[in-house]
Amino acid sequence: MSDNSPTYGFDTLQIHAGSRPDPATGARQTPIYQTTAYVFRDAEHAAALFNLQEVGFIYSRLTNPTVAVLQERIATLEGGVGAVCCSSGHAAQIMALFPLMAPGRNVVVSTRLYGGTVTQFSHTIKRFGWSATFVDFDDLDAVKAAIDDDTRAVFCESIANPGGYITDLDAIAKIADGAGIPLIVDNTTATPYLCRPFEHGASLVVHSTTKYLTGNGTVTGGAVVDSGTFDWSASDKFPSLSAPEPAYHGLKFQETFGPLAYTFHGIAIGLRDLGMTMNPQAAHYTLMGIETLSLRMERHVKNAHTIATWLENDPRVESVTYAGLKSSPYYDRVEKICPRGAGGLFTFAIKGGYEACVKLVDALEIFSHVANLGDTRSLIIHSASTTHRQLTAEQQKAAGAAPNMVRLSIGIEDADDLIGDLDQALAKATS
Ligand SMILES: *Cc1c(COP(=O)(O)O)cnc(C)c1O
Numbered sequence: 358m359s360d361n362s363p364t365y366g367f368d369t370l371q372i373h374a375g376s377r378p379d380p381a382t383g384a385r386q387t388p389i390y391q392t393t394a395y396v397f398r399d400a401e402h403a404a405a406l407f408n409l410q411e412v413g414f415i416y417s418r419l420t421n422p423t424v425a426v427l428q429e430r431i432a433t434l435e436g437g438v439g440a441v442c443c444s445s446g447h448a449a450q451i452m453a454l455f456p457l458m459a460p461g462r463n464v465v466v467s468t469r470l471y472g473g474t475v476t477q478f479s480h481t482i483k484r485f486g487w488s489a490t491f492v493d494f495d496d497l498d499a500v501k502a503a504i505d506d507d508t509r510a511v512f513c514e515s516i517a518n519p520g521g522y523i524t525d526l527d528a529i530a531k532i533a534d535g536a537g538i539p540l541i542v543d544n545t546t547a548t549p550y551l552c553r554p555f556e557h558g559a560s561l562v563v564h565s566t567t568k569y570l571t572g573n574g575t576v577t578g579g580a581v582v583d584s585g586t587f588d589w590s591a592s593d594k595f596p597s598l599s600a601p602e603p604a605y606h607g608l609k610f611q612e613t614f615g616p617l618a619y620t621f622h623g624i625a626i627g628l629r630d631l632g633m634t635m636n637p638q639a640a641h642y643t644l645m646g647i648e649t650l651s652l653r654m655e656r657h658v659k660n661a662h663t664i665a666t667w668l669e670n671d672p673r674v675e676s677v678t679y680a681g682l683k684s685s686p687y688y689d690r691v692e693k694i695c696p697r698g699a700g701g702l703f704t705f706a707i708k709g710g711y712e713a714c715v716k717l718v719d720a721l722e723i724f725s726h727v728a729n730l731g732d733t734r735s736l737i738i739h740s741a742s743t744t745h746r747q748l749t750a751e752q753q754k755a756a757g758a759a760p761n762m763v764r765l766s767i768g769i770e771d772a773d774d775l776i777g778d779l780d781q782a783l784a785k786a787t788s
Pocket of ligand 1 (some may be wrong): 392407445446447448471473514518542543545546562563566567577579730
C-alpha cells in the first residue's frame with residue numbers, strides 16, 4: 358500500500374500497512390535490510406539528514422528500512438501517527454518516559470502491572486532521578502490525588518498481566534487530561550486487535566512486541582506508539598518537546614514536526630543517545646507474526662474462555678480470574694474496553710496452595726513452564742516463585758500473583774487437548 362488507508366479493515370492492514378514491493382528488486386515480502394549504514398547521495402544530502410531537514414536513512418541505530426515497515430504497521434494498527442521500535446518491551450517503557458521525565462519528576466502508575474515493570478519502576482528508574490507512585494487504578498480519587506506538580510505521565514496496562522484485570526481507560530485518561538499530562542498504556546496483552554487505547558483517550562501506547570505481536574516466541578522487541586494528539590506546548594512541563602533542543606542547534610520538536618514531534622524525538626534523541634534499537638532480523642520475525650495477529654487473537658480468546666469456564670467448574674480449583682467470565686468483577690469492562698474479548702491470559706488458584714501449584718506445573722505435558730506469554734504454544738508459570746519473585750507479598754497480591762496461583766497463557770492448540778492436559782496434571786497435583 359502506498360499509504361495507510363484508514364478505510365481498510367484490521368485484517369488487511371496487519372498484512373499490508375507500511376509495506377510495499379521493494380523498489381530495487383520488486384521483492385514482495387519486506388526484505389531484511391541487514392546493513393549498518395546508508396550511502397549519502399552527496400555531502401549536501403548528508404548534512405540535510407544530520408540537521409533533520411530531510412528524512413532518510415543514516416545509520417541503523419536510528420533508522421532501518423525493515424524496522425521502519427514494522428513501525429508504520431504497528432502505528433497504523435493502533436491508529437497512531439508514528440511508532441518507534443526498540444530492543445525490548447522494557448526498553449520501550451524507558452524510551453516512552455525519556456522525553457517526558459527529568460530528575461525529580463514522577464509517573465503515576467497502576468499497581469497491576471507486569472512484574473518486571475513493577476521492578477523497573479520501583480527500583481531502576483530511581484537511578485535516573487525519576488520515581489513512580491503506585492496506585493490502585495480502580496480508586497479514581499486516589500489516582501487524582503497521586504498526581505502532583507512533578508508528575509509527567511500516568512501509566513497502566515489495558516489488560517493487566519497476570520490478574521485478569523481490565524483498566525477503565527476512559528476514566529483514567531480523563532484524569533490525566535485534566536492534569537495536562539499524557540496517559541501511557543501498555544497494550545501488550547490486549548494487542549490493537551482487542552483494544553485500541555487511543556480510542557479511549559490514551560496519548561501514547563507501549564508494546565512488548567516479544568509477545569502476541571510476534572506471537573511465536575522467537576525475538577524480543579518493543580514499540581512506542583504516538584497518537585499525535587497531545588499538545589506538548591500547552592504547558593512548560595515538556596521542554597524536551599516544546600523548548601529549543603541544544604543537541605539540534607536549538608530546534609523545537611513540536612514546532613518543527615507537529616504531531617510527529619514525539620516520534621521524531623524518539624528516533625533523533627532517544628535511539629541516537631540511548632541506543633535501545635531493534636535489529637532488522639527481529640523486525641522481520643515480528644512482521645511475519647503480525648500478518649496473522651487477528652486470527653491468532655480470536656483463537657487465543659476462544660480457547661481462554663473455554664478453558665477458564667472448564668476450570669471454574671472444577672472442584673479442585675479455588676478460583677479463576679478471567680475477565681471474560683461473568684464471575685469477574687471486570688466482566689462489564691470487557692464490552693467497553695476490549696469488545697473482541699478479554700485476551701488469552703488468566704490466573705487460577707488451586708486448592709493445595711504453593712505445593713500443589715509447583716506439582717501442577719511439573720506434571721503438565723502440553724503446557725510449557727516458561728517466563729513468557731503470548732506464544733502460539735500454551736504456557737504456564739507460577740508467578741510467585743518466578744516473574745513476581747522480587748515483589749513483596751503485598752505487591753504480589755496486588756498484581757494477582759499470590760502463592761497459590763498459576764498463570765496460563767492459552768495458546769492456539771485444540772482446546773480439548775489443553776483441557777485434557779490440565780485435567781491429568783490437576784489430578785497429580787491435588788492427589
Ligand atoms: C513482557 C512484558 C513487558 C516487557 O517486555 P520485554 O519484551 O520482555 O522487555 C512489559 N509489559 C508487559 C505487559 C509484558 O507482558
